[in-house]
Amino acid sequence: MQPALSSPRLLVVGILLSLALIVAQRLLPERRLDLSDAHAGNFHYLLDNNEPETAGSVGWVDESKLHLQCHYTRPANWQACGMGFSLVKEDATRGIDLSPFSSIELKMRFKGPTRLIRVGIRNFDPRFSKADDTNSPRPHYVNLRVQDLGEPLRIDLNEFTVPEWWIMQKNHPREYNRARLDNAIQISIDIPDELTNKTYEMEIDHLVLHGEWVSREQTYLGILVAWLLGASLLSMHRSVQLRQRSRIQQREIDALMTRTRELRVAQDELRRLAAVDELTGVLNRRGIEQVMAELENDDEGITIVIADIDxxxxxxxxxxxxxxxxxxxxxxxxxxxNVRASDVVGRWGGEEFVILCRGHKLDEASALAEKLRDRVARFDFDARLSLNITASFGVAVALPGHTAEEAFKRADKALYRAKSGGRNRVESASGSEPVSTFL
Structure with missing residues (x-):
């Protein structure tokens, strides 16, 4: 009869308890902090410059609905239009640690001639922040496009960054300029734009912080510690028995450890040969070659599109x-x-990507490439930086009796023509004229 500590029943119980903890963690109610709830006693206020000589106004249309309007008739050194939500109680230097929260959900309505709305978080850092200086707490901002405000937005807290103007103005040491939300005292929503002779309205439906009471990482760490503790107890129990066994049994254990190391090496090799590109999540070169070999023998044929970032x-x-x-x-x-369900996307290497399309219809693949070229040219890769990203495309079809490798070479030559022709364009292996946008 096996010892109690090594009973398969305990292993099954341990597995079931681990699964139960994982399920329970996902079923726990979400941690929420609703700053827009008027009945929760949250303190909110208008953001303005408090200078009458600017002949401007920031006022409530309906404070109960967090609905405000701004209008300045003359310029000033500093103007503000928005609202703030205080996260402090009695002590102005003690806010809320936002590390248990992962995101902010924002739903609002907006009217006005601006392209961006700014969401900010001020964090009081006792190393340099002062209670009597409202500009001394470190700001963190994220800018939102107005056209994205039609639906509720989830803003990850790790999207917030410290603005350059604050870093340059304060000239603090580098370690003071890192994003940190462990003592947040204010969340604000305002307009980072010129306000003179313009009218703006905003209405906050809800502003809610979301997080988990017990994170998945904490749950998995607890399960891991429990398994390690159980394994340690089992190991101690086994070690007493192993001292009493023969040298043959010791050699078997040594052989088992050697085999374990061999399996670990083999596992590492399998990971290295995986077919997915670690950075982008699409297929890597090995994966593309495998799919290309499979589609080459397909009766439908294969068309190859090569994309390269300019x-x-x-x-x-x-x-x-x-x-x-x-x-x-x-x-x-x-x-x-933006590709079809039957298409396969992979990273060939560097900034070069490959799209494999079933079938040998060159015009459809070229239209798809044109659609992708247009999407890339219009896509905002970074709202904070001026990144004008474009890409060039080469298209070729593997004709009957020809290999996919030959088609790949012709697509690569077409890509070279697109690069030589000024970039941000599509060229097919047949040298056809530009095609219409893919629908």
Whole structure:
């Protein structure tokens, strides 16, 4: 009979308890803080410059509905139009730690001649913030396009960044300029635009912080610690028995450890050969080659589209490789969400991507490439930076009796023509004229 600690029943119980904890974590009610709830006693206020000589006004249309209007008739050194939500109680230096929250849900209505709405969070840092200086708490901002306000927005807290003007104005040490929301004292919504001789209205339906009472990471860490503790107890129990066993059993254990290391090495090799590009989430070169080989033998044939980001080196040189990686990830996502369900997207290498289309209809694949070219040219890759990203495309079809490799080479030559012809264009292997937008 097996010892109690090594009983398969305990293993089954442990697995069931682990699964139950995972399910329970997902069923827990969400952590919420509704700042727009008028009955919760939250303090809100108007954002204006309090200077009568500007002949301007920021006032409530209906305070109970958080509905305000702004209109300035003369310019001033500083103007404001918006509202703030206080996160402090009695002590102006003690706010709320937002680390348990992951996002802000915002639903609002807006009227006015501006393109952006700004959401800000002020964090009081006792190392340099002062209670009598409203500009000393570190600001964090994210800008939202007005056209995106039609539906409720979920804004991840990790989207908020410290603005450059504050860094330059305060000239604090570098460690003081990092985004940090552990003592947030204010959340604001305002217009980062010229306000003179313009009328703006905004109405906040709801502004809610969302988070988890127990995060998945904490749940998984607790389960892992419990399993490690159980494994440690089992190991201690087994070690007492192993001292009493023969050298043969010890050699078996040594052989088992060797086999475990071999399996770990083999597992690492399998990960290396995985077919998915780690940065972008689309297929990597190996995955594309596998799909290309499969489609080459398909009766429907295969058409190949090669896309290359124009002047990508300038993005890395001007904004850093981190921003370049973001552009690659968003470019891959843009391709993947705008192709047909039967198409396959992959990253061939660097800033070059490949789209494999079933069938041998060159005009349809060229139209798809034109659609993607247009989407890329109009896509806002970063709201805070002026990133004018375009891409060039080459298209070729694998004709009957020809290999996909040959078609790939012809598509690559077509891409070269698109680059040589001025970039931000589509060229097919047949040298046809530009096609109409894909519908």
């Amino acid at each position: 002047h990508f080196k300038q993005v890395n040189d001007r904004h850093g490789h981190g921003k370049g990686d973001e552009v690659l990830s968003r470019f891959a996502a843009l391709l993947a969400t």
